[in-house]
Amino acid sequence: MSADALSLSSRIALQRHVAVEARSRGARLPMTALDDGTLVQQCLDGNTAAFDELVERHRRQVYQVCYRFVNNHEDASDLAQDAFLRAYRALHTFKGNSAFSTWLYRVAVNVCLNRVSEKRAATEPIDQREHQDVRGELPDRGVLRQEQAATVRAAIARLPKKQRATMILRVYHELPHEQIAAILGSSVGAVKANFFHALANLKKLLQEKTR
Amino acid sequence: MSQGVPLDAAAGPHLAGHELVDALDGTLDSRRLAHAASCHTCSEQVEEVRAIAGDVRAVEVPEPPAFFWNQLSARVRAAVAEEQRPGRWALAWRRWGRPALAIAAAVVIAGTIASLTGLWPSSSGTSAPPPAVALQTQDDPEPDEDVFAQIDSDEAWALVRTLAEDLDHDEIEGEGVSARPGVADHLASELSAAERIELARLLQEQLKSQSPDSAS
16 A cells, blocks of 8 residues: 555554654654754753754744834844744743744734834835846735735834734744733733734724824 | 723623624624624624724735744754753753752852852852842742743843853862752742842842942
8 A cells, every 4th residue: 555545544543653763772853853842852852953943934924023123124133033042041941831933923923022122113114125026017006905904014013012023923934812812921811902003003093194 | 992891772881802702703602692693893893893803814924934943943953053962951950859959059059159259259268158038939830931021120030131141150069069051040940039039139239338439
C-alpha cells in the first residue's frame, strides 16, 4: 500500500511513531518538526539554533505588529529586533501557561508601547511606500487609497496606547478578546471597552479630518 | 456613538459598547440581536462601527522586500550572540529557587559590584564588611517581560545598571562570582520594585559614604 493511500489520521500516527522511535534511539528531530515549547526548552538548554527557528516562525507577526505601531519600515525592523532580543533575555520567565506566540506578542507590544511613549509615530512619507502593489488600479484610485490609508494610520496613531494596541491586535491580527486580554494584562471586559472606545474615537478623528 | 441604556421603540435598552463589539464579532446573543434588528438607533450604530473597522482593516502593511526576513533573522542572531546563553541563567535561577535566595545572590553580586567599583572595600581589606541587608523576602509574583518595561523606567535601578555595565566581567569572575553582561536586568527581573529600590538605596548609601565629600 502506498503512503498516499493512507488516511490522514494514519499518516499522523505514523509520523508520531517515527518521532518517538527516533527520540528513543537518540536521534535529533529537525528544528522545524519541534513545537514552540520544545524549542524554548532547547534554547534554555543552550541551543541558540532553537531560537533562530523561533525567530523564523514568528518574525512576520512581530514585524507586522511593530509596523502597525510606528508606520515605517526602519523603526518597525528595529523594534522587531529589539522585541526578539527582549524575548531572548526573558525566555526563562516563559512558563508555558499561554502559547509562545501570545507571550511573544506581549513582549513586542510592550516594546512598541514603550517606544511610542518616547517618540510620536511618524507616518511613512508617501514616496517611501514603494512596496504597495497598486498595479491594475487607476492612478487616481491608487492615490486616493493611499491617502485614505494615511488618514486612518494617522488617526490610529492618535489613539491612547491601550486602545491603539487593542485595535491593532483585534483588527489586524484578528486575535480573540481573550488572547488580547492575556497580552495586555487586562480583562476581556476591558479589552472590549477599549475596542469600543477606539472605534468611537476613530470615528471622531476621521470626521474631523473630512470636515 | 452612545453607550447604550436608553430605551427605543423596540424592546430593551440600546446596545452598550461591549454589545456593539459583540455585534461586530457576530457573538451578540439572540435576544439583543433581535433588539438591534428592530431598533433604528442600534442598527445604525452597528453599521457605523462595522464601517470604521472596515476602514481600519483596509490599511495594509507594505510587504518588505523578500531579503528582509533573512536580514532580520541575521540581525537578531547577531544581537543574541552578544548576549549570554539563557540556559545558564535559567539553570541558575532554578537552582536558587526561592526568591529569598535570589535576593541574597543579588546582594552578593551587588556587593561585588560595589567592591570592584570602590563603593566599599573588598574583603581582603581591613574595613568592616558590607552592612547586613534587610530586604523583603516574601514570595514575589512570577516575573514576566513587563518587568523589563518597569526596569526601563526605574530611575533608582539605573544606578545598579550603570555600575553593572561598567564592570570588567573577567575581574568579577576572578572574585569568584559569575556575573555576565545584562546581570543588572536579570537580577531586576527576579526582584520586586520595592526590592530594587532597596538595593539601589544601599548602593547609593555606600556611594555617598565613599565619596570625597562625605570624608570631610
